[in-house]
Amino acid sequence: MLAYYFDLALRSFRQHKTLAGLMMLAIALGIGTSVTMLAVLHNLSGNPMPGRSGLLFHPQVDPRPTDLSAASDEPPDDLTYIDAVNLYRMGAAPRRAVMSSNHLPTRADAPDSPLAMYTDRATTADFFAMFGVPFLYGSAWSAQDDANQARVVVLSRAMNQKLFGGENSVGRNLVIATKTFRVVGVIDEWNPQPRFYDINSGAFEQSEQMYLPFFTWLDLPQDYGYGPVNCWGNDPHAGEHNPKTPQCTWAQFWVELDTPAQVAGYRAALEQYSAQQRQLGRFQRAPNARLRGLIDWLDYKHVIPVTVRMQTWIAFGVLLICMVNTVGLMVAKFLRKSGEIGVRRALGASRRAVFVQCLVEAGVVGVAGGLLGLPLAWLGLWMVRQQPVSFAASAHFDPSMLGIALGLAVLSALLAGVWPALRASRVAPALQVKSL
Amino acid sequence: MRILRQIRPILSALRSHKTAVTLLMLEIALTMAVLGNLVFIVYGTMQRSHMATGVAESQIGWIQSIGVLGQDNPGTGAENIAVLRNAPGVLDAAYGSPPFVGKETNPIFPDAARSRPVAHAYVVQGSQHMSTTLGLRIVQGRDFNDGDLPDLMDVFMKKTDTPLPALMTQALAQRLYPDGKALERILYDGRYAYRVIGIIDHLRSEVTGRANDDDALLTEYRIGAQDLGGGYLIRSRPGQLPQALKAAAAALQKANPGHVENKVHTMAELRENYFKSDLAAGRMLVAIIAILLVVTALGVSGLASFWVQQRRRQIGMRRALGATRGDILNYFQAENFLIVSGGVLLGVFFAYALNLFLMHRFELAHLPAHYLLAGALALWLLGQLAVLGPALRAAAVPPAVATRSV
Numbered sequence: 001m002l003a004y005y006f007d008l009a010l011r012s013f014r015q016h017k018t019l020a021g022l023m024m025l026a027i028a029l030g031i032g033t034s035v036t037m038l039a040v041l042h043n044l045s046g047n048p049m050p051g052r053s054g055l056l057f058h059p060q061v062d063p064r065p066t067d068l069s070a071a072s073d074e075p076p077d078d079l080t081y082i083d084a085v086n087l088y089r090m091g092a093a094p095r096r097a098v099m100s101s102n103h104l105p106t107r108a109d110a111p112d113s114p115l116a117m118y119t120d121r122a123t124t125a126d127f128f129a130m131f132g133v134p135f136l137y138g139s140a141w142s143a144q145d146d147a148n149q150a151r152v153v154v155l156s157r158a159m160n161q162k163l164f165g166g167e168n169s170v171g172r173n174l175v176i177a178t179k180t181f182r183v184v185g186v187i188d189e190w191n192p193q194p195r196f197y198d199i200n201s202g203a204f205e206q207s208e209q210m211y212l213p214f215f216t217w218l219d220l221p222q223d224y225g226y227g228p229v230n231c232w233g234n235d236p237h238a239g240e241h242n243p244k245t246p247q248c249t250w251a252q253f254w255v256e257l258d259t260p261a262q263v264a265g266y267r268a269a270l271e272q273y274s275a276q277q278r279q280l281g282r283f284q285r286a287p288n289a290r291l292r293g294l295i296d297w298l299d300y301k302h303v304i305p306v307t308v309r310m311q312t313w314i315a316f317g318v319l320l321i322c323m324v325n326t327v328g329l330m331v332a333k334f335l336r337k338s339g340e341i342g343v344r345r346a347l348g349a350s351r352r353a354v355f356v357q358c359l360v361e362a363g364v365v366g367v368a369g370g371l372l373g374l375p376l377a378w379l380g381l382w383m384v385r386q387q388p389v390s391f392a393a394s395a396h397f398d399p400s401m402l403g404i405a406l407g408l409a410v411l412s413a414l415l416a417g418v419w420p421a422l423r424a425s426r427v428a429p430a431l432q433v434k435s436l
Numbered sequence: 437m438r439i440l441r442q443i444r445p446i447l448s449a450l451r452s453h454k455t456a457v458t459l460l461m462l463e464i465a466l467t468m469a470v471l472g473n474l475v476f477i478v479y480g481t482m483q484r485s486h487m488a489t490g491v492a493e494s495q496i497g498w499i500q501s502i503g504v505l506g507q508d509n510p511g512t513g514a515e516n517i518a519v520l521r522n523a524p525g526v527l528d529a530a531y532g533s534p535p536f537v538g539k540e541t542n543p544i545f546p547d548a549a550r551s552r553p554v555a556h557a558y559v560v561q562g563s564q565h566m567s568t569t570l571g572l573r574i575v576q577g578r579d580f581n582d583g584d585l586p587d588l589m590d591v592f593m594k595k596t597d598t599p600l601p602a603l604m605t606q607a608l609a610q611r612l613y614p615d616g617k618a619l620e621r622i623l624y625d626g627r628y629a630y631r632v633i634g635i636i637d638h639l640r641s642e643v644t645g646r647a648n649d650d651d652a653l654l655t656e657y658r659i660g661a662q663d664l665g666g667g668y669l670i671r672s673r674p675g676q677l678p679q680a681l682k683a684a685a686a687a688l689q690k691a692n693p694g695h696v697e698n699k700v701h702t703m704a705e706l707r708e709n710y711f712k713s714d715l716a717a718g719r720m721l722v723a724i725i726a727i728l729l730v731v732t733a734l735g736v737s738g739l740a741s742f743w744v745q746q747r748r749r750q751i752g753m754r755r756a757l758g759a760t761r762g763d764i765l766n767y768f769q770a771e772n773f774l775i776v777s778g779g780v781l782l783g784v785f786f787a788y789a790l791n792l793f794l795m796h797r798f799e800l801a802h803l804p805a806h807y808l809l810a811g812a813l814a815l816w817l818l819g820q821l822a823v824l825g826p827a828l829r830a831a832a833v834p835p836a837v838a839t840r841s842v
Contacts, residue, residue: 022738029727105504105696117502117698178506221506234543234550235626241593307717310798314470314721317790318728321466325735328459332742383723387716423455 001353005360012361013368016333020365023329027369027413030322032376035405037308037315039377040384042401043394044204044304048192052132053294055256056196057263059087061274062288063249064232075288076230076249077301078200082282084251088124092269093255093262095130098214099123100227100251101198106210108163109173109180117224118159120176121198121208122217128154128187130256131197136160138170138185145184146213153181154211160186176212177220187211193394194303196294198252200228203303204391218243226250267291305391319412326365326416334358334424341424342432355425362417363410370409377405446771456739457775464779464815467732469786472811473794474721474728476803481718484645485711489535490605490638492571493703495527495672497681498534500699501688503665509694513588513659516668517565519691525680526670530569531659532562533667534703536710539641541648544612545624548597557608557651558641559625562669563588563659567603569671570639572654575606577619577634584633585658591628599631600655605639607650623653630655643710645801665695677702729818736776736822740768744830751830752837761831768827769820776819780812787811 013020047053061083062075079087079098088098101121107113127133128140137160141152153174160169169183194203229239231248239248257263267289274287292300334341341354377397384395450457501516503509511519513531520529533539539560543553560566567579584601591600599622609618609632621632630653639652668688672680685700701709744751751764791803 018741019738022734026731026734029731033724033727105502105507115504115696117696178504223505224502233626234545234553235595236540236542237626306798307713310794311717311720311724314474314724317466317470318724318731321463321470321728322731324459324463324466325731325738328456328463328735329738329742331455331459332739336742336746380723383720387713387720389713389716392716 002356002360005357006364008357009361009364012333012337013364016336019329019333019336020368023326023333023365023413024368024372026322026325026329027366027409027416028372028376030319030412031370031373031405031409032380034312034315034319035373035377035401035408036380036384037312038404038408039381039397039401040308040391040395041304041312042398043396044194044308044391045298046193047295048194048196048298049131049294052130055258056130056294057093057255057257057266058290058292058294058297059253059255059266059270060290060292061087061270061277061283062285063246063277063283064285066284068232071232073288075290077252078230078249079251079253080246080249081244081251082246083277084253086273086277087253090269090273092266093257095126095256096254097124097127097130098251098253099127099197100214101208102222102225102227104177104220104222104224106174106176109175113163118210119208120210120212120217122212122214124214126256127211128185130254131192133190134188136186136188137168138183141184141213146215149216149219150213151179151181151216152184152213154185154187155183156190156207156209157186157188159209174210176210177222177224179220181212193391194298196298196303197254198227199301199303200252202390203298203301204305204394206390227252263291305389308391319408323412323416326413327420330362330365330417330420331423334420337424338427339432341427342429345427345429345432351425354427355421358421358424359414359417362413362421365417366410366413367406369413370406373409374402374405377401442767442770443774446767446774450771450774453743456743457778460735460739460775461779461782463732463735464776464819465782465786467728468780468783468808468811468815469790470728471725471814472783472787472807473790473800473803474725475811476791476807477800478718478721478725479807480645480801481711481714484643485707485715487640487643487649488638489640489643489703490572490636490650491535491703492671493707495571495674495677496534496569496703497670497672497677497684498537498699498701498703498706499668499670499681499685499688499697501665501668501692501695502698503663503692503695507694509663509692511663511688511692511695512661513563513664514661516664516688516691517563517659519687520668520670520684523670523680523684523687525672525676526684527673528565528569528671529684530563530565530656530669531664531666532560532566532569532669534570534669534706535639535641536703536706537667541651542625544653546612548624548629550624550626554623555608555611555651556648557653558639560639560641560652560654562654562656564656566656566669567636567654569669570654571671572603572636572639574603574634575637577603577632579603579634580656585656588657588659588662588664591657595627597624597629599629600657601633602630602653602655603634603636603639604632604654605636605650605652607638607648608652609635611651625653628655663692663694665692729814732815733818733822736772736819737826740772740823740826741829744768744826744833747830748833748837751833752835752839755833755835756838764831764833765827768823768830772819772823772827773816776816780815783811783815784808 060075103117106118107115125143191207226243229250231238239245270289271287277283541556542559544555640649670684794800
C-alpha cells in the first residue's frame with residue numbers, strides 16, 4: 001500500500017509542479033540554513049581528545065580572599081605561581097603538566113638567521129604523553145630536564161619548516177630570549193580544537209610554534225607577558241611584569257588520572273592541600289577545589305562562541321518559518337485534491353488511509369527538500385569558512401550531517417504535513433463527488 | 437472610497453479561507469520578528485564599526501618594536517621619539533599604544549583607600565607628545581606641559597599617591613562629576629593617583645557598544661635614556677600615512693638593531709582587525725535575512741497563485757459582469773495588503789518577544805520602534821511584489837471562463 005502511496009505522491013508532484021517546487025524550495029532553504037549552523041555547532045563541540053578525554057582532568061583551587069565583592073563561588077580557572085609549583089610537586093597523579101604561553105624573540109643559531117617573535121607553550125615533560133602529541137623527529141624532554149631547568153626545545157612542524165627547511169633538526173640550536181636551546185624533538189601536525197588545555201584567549205586558537213620546559217622558561221630574561229594574567233584586588237595589572245605576584249592567576253594545570261580510585265584520591269588530595277594552605281594562612285576560604293574532566297570543563301567554560309549560538313537559534317527560526325510556509329502551501333495542495341480524495345473515500349478508503357497517503361506525500365516533499373538542502377548547507381559551510389574568525393577554519397561537512405540533514409528535512413515536512421493531512425482526511429466524500 | 441467598498445467582499449472571501457490566511461499571517465509575523473531583530477543587530481554592528489575613536493585615525497600608525505632583555509641595543513626612548521619625528525612625512529610621535537590595541541578597563545576610585553570603585557574606565561598611558569600624536573581635542577582646561585610630566589622611572593611598576601596630571605574624557609567627567617567641575621579633581625586607579633588638568637571630547641579605547649567605551653583617562657610620562665621596547669605611535673601629515681609609517685618603521689629598526697619589529701599597522705588596519713569577526717557575523721546574518729525574504733515571498737506567491745487558480749471561474753464571472761482587468765489586479769493587491777497588515781500587527785508582538793529573548797540571552801539592546809516600521813514597510817513591499825505575478829495572471833483570465841463548465 002505504501003508503495004502505491006509513493007506512486008501517488010510522485011504523480012501529484014508532477015501534476016502540481018509549482019506548488020510542489022515551492023514547498024521543496026522552502027524546506028530546502030530551511031534545511032540548508034539550519035544544517036549549516038548545526039554542522040558548525042557540531043564541529044565546535046567535538047571532542048578534542050577522542051579516546052583520552054576521559055582520563056584528563058583540570059584541577060582548580062581557590063586562593064582568593066573571602067571579602068571579594070561580586071566574586072563568583074567558582075575558583076579561578078588558572079593557578080597562581082605558588083599553587084602551580086605546589087600542585088606540580090604534589091604528585092598524586094600518574095601524569096601532570098603545568099603550563100602557560102607567550103611569545104619570545106627567537107632565531108636559529110646561525111649568523112644570518114633573523115630574530116623574530118614566535119609563540120611558545122611553556123610546560124612540563126608529561127604534556128606530550130598526556131595529550132598524545134605525535135612526534136616527527138626526536139622526543140619530548142624528560143622530567144629530569146624539567147628539574148634541571150635544561151635549555152631544550154620541541155618545535156612544531158611548521159616552525160621546523162620555517163627555520164630548518166623541514167629536515168630533522170634534533171640536536172640543532174636556537175637562540176631564545178638570548179639563551180641557547182637545543183632542539184630535542186619536532187612534533188607532527190597537532191592542533192586539538194577546542195584548544196581545551198588553554199582557552200584563556202579563545203577556545204579555538206592555534207597550538208603554539210614551540211614548547212619549552214616551564215621552569216626554564218620562567219627563569220629566562222623576559223618580560224613578554226605570561227599569558228592572560230587575572231588578579232583580584234583593586235589593581236588588575238598587578239601581575240603584568242611579575243608572574244610571582246601572589247594575587248594573580250595565569251598558569252594552566254592538567255592531570256591524567258587513569259582509574260576512578262585515582263580520581264577520588266586526587267580529589268581528596270586537592271581538598272587536603274586547600275585545608276593545609278588555609279592552616280598556613282595562605283588560603284582564606286574553606287577548601288573550594290574542583291576537578292573537572294575535559295568534557296565537563298569545556299561545558300563549564302561555554303566554549304561555543306556567542307555569535308554561533310545566536311546564529312543557530314536564528315537558523316532554526318528560519319526553519320520554523322519555512323515550515324509554516326510549507327503548512328500553508330500543503331493546505332492549498334491537499335485542498336485542490338479534494339475531488340480526488342472524495343472519490344477515494346467514496347470508493348471505501350478510510351480516513352486513516354487518506355491521512356497516511358497525504359503524509360507520504362509530505363514525506364516525499366521532505367526527502368526532495370532535504371536532497372536540495374544538502375548542497376545549500378555545503379554552500380553555507382563554505383560561506384562560514386570564508387569568515388576571518390579562528391573557529392571558522394574547522395567548519396566542514398561531516399558525513400554524519402548527511403543523515404541528520406535528510407532526517408531533519410523529512411521530520412519537518414512530516415510535522416508540517418500532519419495538520420493539512422488531517423484536514424484532507426476530513427473531506428466529506430458526498431460533497432466532493434457531487435461537484436465532480 | 438472605491439478601495440473601501442472593495443474591502444468588504446475581500447474580507448468575506450478571506451473568511452472562507454481562514455486556515456490559509458492565518459498561516460500566511462503567521463508566517464509574515466514570524467518573518468517580521470526575525471527580520472526586525474536581525475536588521476537591528478546588523479545595523480548596530482555596522483554603526484559600531486564606523487564609530488569614531490576620537491583620535492586622528494587617518495594619520496596614525498603603530499609600530500610594535502619589542503625590546504629583547506639581555507641584548508645590547510643603542511636606542512633610547514627619547515632618541516626613538518626624535519628618530520620617528522625626523523622620518524619624512526611624520527608630524528609627531530610618542531611611546532604608547534592606540535585604541536584597539538590591548539585595552540582593558542581599570543576600576544576608578546574616589547579616594548586613596550581604593551575600596552569602592554565609582555567607574556570602570558580605560559587608563560591610557562604614553563610618553564611625552566602622546567596627546568598631540570593622537571590628535572585629541574581639548575574642550576576644557578589644558579594639555580600637558582613639559583614641566584608636568586613625571587619621569588617614567590618614578591612611576592614604572594610603582595604604586596604612588598602623588599597625583600599624575602591627566603586628561604579626562606567628557607563622558608567620564610559627566611559620569612563622575614555631574615556638577616561640571618572636573619578640573620583639578622583627584623582620583624585613583626589601583627596603582628596611581630591622577631589630577632585632571634584638561635577635558636577631551638572623545639577617546640574610545642575600544643568600541644564594544646558598552647556605555648563606558650568613552651570613559652578614559654590619559655596620562656603622560658617622560659621617557660629619556662632607557663632602552664624602551666614596546667609600541668610607538670606616529671602621526672603623519674594628512675594623506676601620507678602609508679609612506680610615513682614605512683619610513684618611520686625602517687628608521688626605528690635602524691636605531692634599535694636589538695629590537696624585534698613585530699607589528700607595523702595603520703589605525704585603519706587595527707580597526708579592520710578589531711571588527712572583522714563582528715562584520716563576518718553580520719554578513720552571515722545578511723545571508724539569513726535574504727533567505728528569509730525569499731522564503732516569505734515564495735509562500736505569499738504560492739498561496740496567491742493557488743487562490744487565483746481556485747477562483748478562475750469567479751474571476752471570469754466578475755469580468756463578464758463588467759469588472760476591468762485593473763479591478764481584478766486591485767482586488768488581489770488589496771487582499772495581499774490586508775493579509776500582510778494582519779501579519780505585521782501580529783509581528784510587532786512577536787518581534788518584541790524575540791527581542792526580549794535575545795536581550796536576556798545575548799545582551800542585545802532594546803529594539804527601537806522604527807525598526808518595526810521599516811520591517812513592516814519591507815514586508816508590504818515584498819508582499820506586493822510577490823503577489824504581482826499571480827495577480828497579473830488573474831487579471832488575464834478571460835470573461836469567457838465564466839461560461840464554461842457551469
